[in-house]
Amino acid sequence: MNKKNFYFVIVTILLLVVTGFSVLSGSVSVTIKELIMDLFYGGNEEVAVIRDLRYPRIIVAMFAGAALSVAGVLFQSVMRNPLADAGVIGISAGASFFSLFGMLFLPGLYISGPLFAFIGGSIACFLVYSMSWKSGLSPLRIILTGIAVSAMFTGLREALLMICSYFNIALGPSNSSTLTMKTWAEVEIIVMYGILGLVLAFLVSPWCNLLALQDKKAKNLGMNVNVSRIMISAIAVLLAAVATSVAGVIVFVGLLVPHIARQLIGTDHKRLIPFSAIAGALLILTADTLGRTLIAPLEIPASTIMAVIGGPFLIFLLRKSDKVYGI
Amino acid sequence: MEFKSIQFSYDKEKQILKDNTGVFPAGKISTIIGPNGSGKSTLLSLLARDEKSTSGSIMIDGKQIHTFKPKEFAKLVGTVYQQNEAPIDLTVEKLIAFGRLPYKRAFQKLSLEDEEVIDWAISLTKLEDKRERPLNQLSGGERQRVWIAMALAQKTKMLFLDEPTTYLDMYYQLELLELIQLLNREYGLTIVMVLHDINQAVRYSDQLIVMCDGEIVASGLPQEIVNESLIKDIYGVDVCVEHNIRTGLYLVPLGT
Numbered sequence: 001m002n003k004k005n006f007y008f009v010i011v012t013i014l015l016l017v018v019t020g021f022s023v024l025s026g027s028v029s030v031t032i033k034e035l036i037m038d039l040f041y042g043g044n045e046e047v048a049v050i051r052d053l054r055y056p057r058i059i060v061a062m063f064a065g066a067a068l069s070v071a072g073v074l075f076q077s078v079m080r081n082p083l084a085d086a087g088v089i090g091i092s093a094g095a096s097f098f099s100l101f102g103m104l105f106l107p108g109l110y111i112s113g114p115l116f117a118f119i120g121g122s123i124a125c126f127l128v129y130s131m132s133w134k135s136g137l138s139p140l141r142i143i144l145t146g147i148a149v150s151a152m153f154t155g156l157r158e159a160l161l162m163i164c165s166y167f168n169i170a171l172g173p174s175n176s177s178t179l180t181m182k183t184w185a186e187v188e189i190i191v192m193y194g195i196l197g198l199v200l201a202f203l204v205s206p207w208c209n210l211l212a213l214q215d216k217k218a219k220n221l222g223m224n225v226n227v228s229r230i231m232i233s234a235i236a237v238l239l240a241a242v243a244t245s246v247a248g249v250i251v252f253v254g255l256l257v258p259h260i261a262r263q264l265i266g267t268d269h270k271r272l273i274p275f276s277a278i279a280g281a282l283l284i285l286t287a288d289t290l291g292r293t294l295i296a297p298l299e300i301p302a303s304t305i306m307a308v309i310g311g312p313f314l315i316f317l318l319r320k321s322d323k324v325y326g327i
Numbered sequence: 328m329e330f331k332s333i334q335f336s337y338d339k340e341k342q343i344l345k346d347n348t349g350v351f352p353a354g355k356i357s358t359i360i361g362p363n364g365s366g367k368s369t370l371l372s373l374l375a376r377d378e379k380s381t382s383g384s385i386m387i388d389g390k391q392i393h394t395f396k397p398k399e400f401a402k403l404v405g406t407v408y409q410q411n412e413a414p415i416d417l418t419v420e421k422l423i424a425f426g427r428l429p430y431k432r433a434f435q436k437l438s439l440e441d442e443e444v445i446d447w448a449i450s451l452t453k454l455e456d457k458r459e460r461p462l463n464q465l466s467g468g469e470r471q472r473v474w475i476a477m478a479l480a481q482k483t484k485m486l487f488l489d490e491p492t493t494y495l496d497m498y499y500q501l502e503l504l505e506l507i508q509l510l511n512r513e514y515g516l517t518i519v520m521v522l523h524d525i526n527q528a529v530r531y532s533d534q535l536i537v538m539c540d541g542e543i544v545a546s547g548l549p550q551e552i553v554n555e556s557l558i559k560d561i562y563g564v565d566v567c568v569e570h571n572i573r574t575g576l577y578l579v580p581l582g583t
Contacts, residue, residue: 206434210425212414216377221481222401222429267414268421 004265008275015062015282022058022289023050027297056182061288061302062281063194064179064247065257067239069280070201070273072254073261074236077208077269078229081139082259083317086121086240087251089146093153094124095237095244100157104164114189117241124149125237179247179288179302190246197239198277204232205269212267250303252310253280259317328353328374328485328517333383335366335373343369344380344541351534353484356511356518358528361538362562367521368489370538374519375406375487387485401429405478407471409490415463419473422462423448426480448479452506468499475506486510488520492527500524504531526577529553537561550576 023035028049038047068086075084075091086092098120102112127149132141207228210218215225243250257280258272265271284302291300328351335344344366351357351374359367372378374385376392385392387403395403405426413422426448427441437445449458452472462470471491478486488507492500508531510516522528528535529549537545537552539561545552553576558566565581 203434210428212412212417213425214408214412216372216375216406217408217411219377219397220375220401220404220406220478221425222396222398224397266416268417 004271007264011275011278011282015278018282018286018289019058022285023054025293026054056184056187057179058285059187060182060190060247061179061285063190064243064250065253065280065284066277067194067197067243068250068253069257069276070198071236071239073258073273073276074201074208074232075254076258077211078232079137079142081137081142083139083143083255085252085254087249088255089128089142090124090149090153091121091237091240092244092249093150094120095241096249097153097157099245100160113245114193114242117245118238121237121241124153125233180299186246190242193238193242197235197242200235201239201273204235205273207232208269248303250284250306252306252313253283256310256313257283328387330374330385331383333373333380333385335369335378335380342541347543349536349543349546351517351519353517354515355533356531357534357536358532359521359536359538360525360528365538366541367538371487371489371519371521375404376400398429401481403483404485404487405481405483406487407474407478407491409493411474413462416461419454419460420458422473423476423480426477429481444480444482448476451479452476468495468502471495471503485517485519490521490523493523529576553578
């Protein structure tokens with residue numbers, strides 16, 4: 001077994017272990033035997049609580065991590081920039097604001113959350129592109145534009161929330177942008193669109209590989225660079241938007257995971273995308289599990305943990321950014 | 328390939344290319360020379376479809392180049408740039424395999440024929456023992472050969488090279504020019520390149536195109552057009568043009 005496959009196996013095993021640990025730990029504790037018995041016969045009330053509350057949370061955490069990591073890989077590929085992350089460049093903020101907007105004005109529509117998140121993410125993505133295109137998508141320019149876009153949408157979202165609370169409009173639990181209180185309906189959304197996005201991402205991996213060359217070189221080889229760039233971006237926005245609309249804004253996952261993945265298994269997107277998906281699921285599930293067990297019954301949101309780890313990591317990447325792949 | 332009265336500018340104020348007409352004869356080596364900023368790389372980028380000319384026409388076999396589909400054009404023209412980028416852990420073989428993309432549909436695997444073409448490109452560029460190596464373990468000269476091999480794997484009739492020797496030492500420069508000459512003589516590739524070294528340009532080209540201020544000021548056989556006054560006019564350098572049986576025509580710069 002070569003080294004790269006070895007990393008795949010290790011990460012998968014770790015994910016399984018953490019999943020098991022996460023299922024079993026928390027305020028309600030059961031044994032493995034009880035879990036398995038309930039699977040066949042049902043009737044165990046404690047397990048029912050786990051099934052209604054803990055399973056959805058675990059699945060949402062995993063898919064959010066996978067989706068955001070792969071979105072990061074895709075953004076980094078199309079922007080030729082190792083610092084692009086859905087959270088950092090404002091895609092998540094755009095998605096978050098618009099999904100709140102959708103929830104308020106079209107609450108009946110089942111799909112409105114992810115759909116509006118996608119529209120918001122696309123607008124943010126368009127803004128970042130249009131404002132950093134002239135500089136040849138320079139990494140710092142993208143980050144700076146992203147911060148501005150992100151601040152704008154975060155502000156708009158807060159304003160909207162403020163107006164809601166003034167008029168006493170209840171937003172329901174689905175507005176809470178953390179991983180708590182997830183329902184099976186939300187699991188359905190993130191699993192469906194998450195899998196769609198991940199499969200599409202894997203399918204465009206040859207394009208991502210080609211975009212690692214210069215644009216003109218990719219054109220020389222008969223590639224339609226602009227069309228592929230738009231399509232890859234759309235897939236990345238879809239992934240980021242779905243994750244954001246269900247799990248809230250989690251920054252830096254899309255930065256941390258792809259970077260570490262590249263160090264371990266290289267830059268070939270055929271491996272990088274699936275590996276980042278598994279590693280991202282592992283990272284967010286671990287963060288969430290630690291967050292809810294470390295100081296129980298209090299909880300630290302996974303997004304907070306990620307911000308604390310991710311901030312210094314971004315600084316580290318900025319420092320050595322001239323040596324990082326792609327620039 | 329021929330081009331007629333092509334012009335180019337990034338914005339209205341400054342015209343980078345003014346009304347240029349010329350021909351690159353099939354099966355010959357044509358070299359574009361000229362001082363920095365004279366528009367030679369820009370001309371090459373128009374011919375390779377990296378940029379679109381503001382006006383004028385560029386034809387291959389009597390057909391406008393912008394009417395070709397991207398993949399069709401990629402089967403006609405391969406381009407090697409002065410500086411190229413690729414992920415540093417990509418192996419030589421995988422990078423060269425990109426050259427087969429114009430012949431592939433999306434997601435299609437490499438066929439036996441593709442493998443043969445890749446092997447051919449690797450052996451011509453003498454990279455057999457490097458094929459599993461990642462790019463960052465290669466020297467500058469070897470890396471430039473990898474990019475040429477990739478263009479060769481495209482199996483084109485024409486090969487464009489933009490200052491291919493600029494960052495190489497004397498040995499690798501000559502090695503590369505000899506490879507280019509071989510590709511032209513043995514495999515009939517039409518070569519169009521931009522060079523800085525006039526002696527190399529004279530020695531390896533069938534046709535010279537001299538550019539100055541966005542215009543072609545002279546073109547033809549190197550021996551016929553290179554003389555002391557031409558070089559003085561376009562580069563502002565005094566040279567002594569010599570001729571001898573062993574070296575052919577050569578020039579020695581004397582001063583500014």
